[in-house]
Amino acid sequence: SAVISQKPSRDICQRGTSLTIQCQVDSQVTMMFWYRQQPGQSLTLIATANQGSEATYESGFVIDKFPISRPNLTFSTLTVSNMSPEDSSIYLCSVHLILGGYEKLFFGSGTQLSVL
Amino acid sequence: EDQVTQSPEALRLQEGESSSLNCSYTVSGLRGLFWYRQDPGKGPEFLFTLYSAGEEKEKERLKATLTKKESFLHITAPKPEDSATYLCAVDDDKIIFGKGTRLHILP
Numbered sequence: 427s428a429v430i431s432q433k434p435s436r437d438i439c440q441r442g443t444s445l446t447i448q449c450q451v452d453s454q455v456t457m458m459f460w461y462r463q464q465p466g467q468s469l470t471l472i473a474t475a476n477q478g479s480e481a482t483y484e485s486g487f488v489i490d491k492f493p494i495s496r497p498n499l500t501f502s503t504l505t506v507s508n509m510s511p512e513d514s515s516i517y518l519c520s521v522h523l524i525l526g527g528y529e530k531l532f533f534g535s536g537t538q539l540s541v542l
Numbered sequence: 543e544d545q546v547t548q549s550p551e552a553l554r555l556q557e558g559e560s561s562s563l564n565c566s567y568t569v570s571g572l573r574g575l576f577w578y579r580q581d582p583g584k585g586p587e588f589l590f591t592l593y594s595a596g597e598e599k600e601k602e603r604l605k606a607t608l609t610k611k612e613s614f615l616h617i618t619a620p621k622p623e624d625s626a627t628y629l630c631a632v633d634d635d636k637i638i639f640g641k642g643t644r645l646h647i648l649p
Contacts, residue, residue: 432585459637468546468639469586469629518585528593529574531637533585 428453428521432534439509439541446505447537449519454499460492463516463536472517475502509541545569548630548640556648558619563643565630566612574633575613577606579626580642586629589615620647 429452439445449458460472472492473483481494495503506513519534549564567575574593578586590599592608599606603624605616615628627642 427588430585435583466641468641469631470639471637528591529633530588530591531576531578531586531631532588533578536583536585538583 427525427530428455428523428532430519430521430532430534432519432537434537435535436538437540439539441510441541443509444505444507445509445539446503447517447519449502449504449534451500451521453523455521455523456499457522458496458502459520459522460494460502460504461518461520461533463518465515469518472504506539509539511541514539514541546630546632546638546640548628548643550643551641552644552646554646554648555617555620557621560616560618560620562617563615563628563645564612565615565640567630567632567638568611569632569634569638571634572632573635575608576631576633576637577604577613577615578629578631580629581626589628617645620645622647622649 431450433448458475461469462472463469471484472487473481475481475494475496477496477499491507493505517537522531546567574591576591577589580586590606595610597608603618607614625647627644629642631637631639
């Protein structure tokens, strides 16, 4: 399995500020994924972070709002920029591993963000 | 449009009362279906991966099954500690999650 450490676990931020979320994996992985989970909603993929190249963003998400870094094969950050109350959500990082012939997705513990 | 629909949205059971959660999907090419458990304030915890119709997986009181259009998560004689939100996701080149079923087991 994979152990994923994500921090901060929660934060309360003021409108207009930015927050950077860190994600550390205990093994080297090619791709890391960032998700958003809004209250009562399913997990939505924000972007895929590849080491050595720019992140790939899903429809509705842009780099200026959610800049991502991927400096090595075990670490990534997601920044939520110029926050508004609509950004209040849980943010999760994830990795996909093939273990025993089966694809498995592992998640960090999540960052609960509240924007005032 | 690819979709994943979970039902019911919420389910309350008495301890020991078995039941099933449903995940129906419409995707162009299923590459895998995943079940997760999520406790409040935590990230999803991996339970099962299923690849083909007829496949079954078991873990303690949970059994997941897969058909061409849906998957079931059967919970046998549940205990209060099984209370959580159960998420289903499908891999159709991209991972698509359902909204989950909130399960509450009453002692």
